[in-house]
Amino acid sequence: MTTAxxxxxxxxxxxxxxxxxxxxxxxxxxxxxxxxxxxKLRLIPSENYASHAVKEATGGIFTNKYSEGYPNKRYxxxxxxxxxxxxxxxxxxxxIFGADHVNVQPHSGSPANMASFRAVxxxxxxxxxxxxxxxxxxxxxxxxxxxxxxxxxVPYELDPETEMLNYDMILKQAREFKPxxxxxxxxxxxxxxxxxxxxxxxxxxxxxxxxxxSHITGLIAGGEHANPFPISDIGITTTHKTLxxxxxxxxxxxxxxxxxxxxxxxxxxxxxxxxxxISAIAVALQEATTPEFKTYAQQVVKNAKAxxxxxxxxxxxxxxxxxxxxxxxxxxxxxxxxxxxxASKSLDKAGIVCNCNMVPFDKRTPFNPSGIRxxxxxxxxxxxxxxxxxxxxxWINEAISNAEDETVLARIAGEVKSMCIQFPAxxxxxxxxxx
Ligand code: DSN
Numbered sequence: 035m036t037t038a039x040x041x042x043x044x045x046x047x048x049x050x051x052x053x054x055x056x057x058x059x060x061x062x063x064x065x066x067x068x069x070x071x072x073x074k075l076r077l078i079p080s081e082n083y084a085s086h087a088v089k090e091a092t093g094g095i096f097t098n099k100y101s102e103g104y105p106n107k108r109y110x111x112x113x114x115x116x117x118x119x120x121x122x123x124x125x126x127x128x129x130i131f132g133a134d135h136v137n138v139q140p141h142s143g144s145p146a147n148m149a150s151f152r153a154v155x156x157x158x159x160x161x162x163x164x165x166x167x168x169x170x171x172x173x174x175x176x177x178x179x180x181x182x183x184x185x186x187x188v189p190y191e192l193d194p195e196t197e198m199l200n201y202d203m204i205l206k207q208a209r210e211f212k213p214x215x216x217x218x219x220x221x222x223x224x225x226x227x228x229x230x231x232x233x234x235x236x237x238x239x240x241x242x243x244x245x246x247x248s249h250i251t252g253l254i255a256g257g258e259h260a261n262p263f264p265i266s267d268i269g270i271t272t273t274h275k276t277l278x279x280x281x282x283x284x285x286x287x288x289x290x291x292x293x294x295x296x297x298x299x300x301x302x303x304x305x306x307x308x309x310x311x312i313s314a315i316a317v318a319l320q321e322a323t324t325p326e327f328k329t330y331a332q333q334v335v336k337n338a339k340a341x342x343x344x345x346x347x348x349x350x351x352x353x354x355x356x357x358x359x360x361x362x363x364x365x366x367x368x369x370x371x372x373x374x375x376x377a378s379k380s381l382d383k384a385g386i387v388c389n390c391n392m393v394p395f396d397k398r399t400p401f402n403p404s405g406i407r408x409x410x411x412x413x414x415x416x417x418x419x420x421x422x423x424x425x426x427x428x429w430i431n432e433a434i435s436n437a438e439d440e441t442v443l444a445r446i447a448g449e450v451k452s453m454c455i456q457f458p459a460x461x462x463x464x465x466x467x468x469x
Contacts, residue, residue: 050064065466068466071459072454074386075413075426075450076387077409077412078389078407078409079361079409079410080221081275081411082412084278084460085317091310092310092311092313093310094314096119104120105117116309119313120139120312123136123312123319130319132261132263132264134288135292136284137285137296138307138315139304139307140270141308143171143271146270146272146285147171149295149302151215153287153298154268154294158186159213161175161217162187162190162208163217164189167394168189168192169192169220174217175187175188188211188213190204204232208236216232216236216241218232218245218262219246219247219248222391222392222407224338224359227260232245243265243266247263247269248270248272249361251271251272251276252276252331253331253335256322256327256332257328258332258334259359267291268285268286268288269285273315276334278411278415279314279317279318282312282314284315333419335359335410337420337422338360340424341362341410341426341427343427344427345427345431347427348428350364350365351368353394360411361410362408363391363393364406364408365404365405366404366406366434367404370434372434373404374391374405375390377406380438380443381433383440383444383447385448386430386450390406417458418457425453429446
């Protein structure tokens with residue numbers, strides 16, 4: 035492999051000059067994080083690289099402005115520009131996802147889910163989401179979360195044979211428990227979701243259909259996964275995962291739910307919106323309409339499939355046997371004799387950053403489960419392709435097979451770095467570090 039070097043400075047201006055003067059410690063930590071993100075293979079499927087444009091908007095002047103309310107109906111004056119920013123974000127999201135109404139104010143995914151449930155449910159109503167250990171989210175009804183204590187949560191599970199969604203099982207359970215809301219959309223499910231089937235199940239039992247597309251919103255915008263929002267009653271997405279925006283969220287719903295959604299956000303659970311974040315969401319939505327974004331979304335899926343093939347060739351057991359989206363859930367405890375946490379720690383030492391994860395029907399604990407979860411969005415944003423995925427599959431195998439051998443892990447980390455620095459990372463300019 036050829037060894038690339040980190041580019042030398044191309045300009046004379048100091049990078050982050052105000053921070054250099056005011057808080058050099060924080061500046062140094064920011065620089066170190068930039069290097070970490072540049073020199074390692076980032077496989078956490080919910081992470082990505084926000085572009086320079088998204089970061090400029092996130093760090094922009096709108097951080098100074100309070101704007102409780104909604105465009106043309108605010109509590110404070112001085113909203114000539116905030117109204118335009120928020121309306122642009124709303125309109126762009128409506129256009130891409132075909133939703134009647136979009137609220138771009140939720141600070142992140144959990145408050146978005148809290149507000150969307152509050153909008154259409156009463157405390158004590160019954161909800162059905164995928165169980166957390168099967169790949170669902172905390173806010174989809176886990177007992178320790180508001181969603182499992184405020185509502186009567188009756189989680190559904192994956193099919194024990196296929197480890198996939200079994201729509202007949204979900205329908206049977208829905209007919210038994212008659213939920214007011216059924217949630218579809220997951221954090222660790224490697225297969226496509228049939229939204230039409232969920233619509234039919236909801237109609238059968240009179241439930242509202244809630245779609246949480248957080249993980250796959252970039253794939254939807256890029257045409258690589260079906261879009262639920264034209265047929266769901268309500269739903270949410272975070273904006274920083276495959277969509278590559280700032281950390282934030284949106285609620286997307288039918289017109290009939292628009293008013294209750296808006297009221298659930300403010301005054302329901304939030305105060306002032308973060309207009310700087312909303313301006314960056316607008317930028318990310320604009321970027322998501324470009325041909326480059328479509329190519330990226332296609333490559334995310336191609337890369338996941340290529341990596342899955344390589345891991346299978348090394349004898350790993352993949353939940354469901356493979357993937358057709360951006361992520362792979364890999365069982366390592368029973369198939370390779372290493373707990374998920376040890377595997378993820380060893381991979382981190384080898385410059386490959388992922389997270390340990392429960393697998394369906396896991397007999398181990400959430401803190402030290404049987405699997406690891408890996409995804410291809412960040413690597414695809416850097417322009418890595420199938421060839422790099424094959425190399426990565428070999429490194430993962432070597433690191434897990436030599437999990438306690440610091441020499442092997444350090445050697446792989448060096449090779450990973452040599453590969454990474456050949457691929458530009460959106461939003462990071464290594465020339466800045468040499469000043
Ligand atoms: N923490 C996110 C993830 O990693 O999938 C979900 O909120």
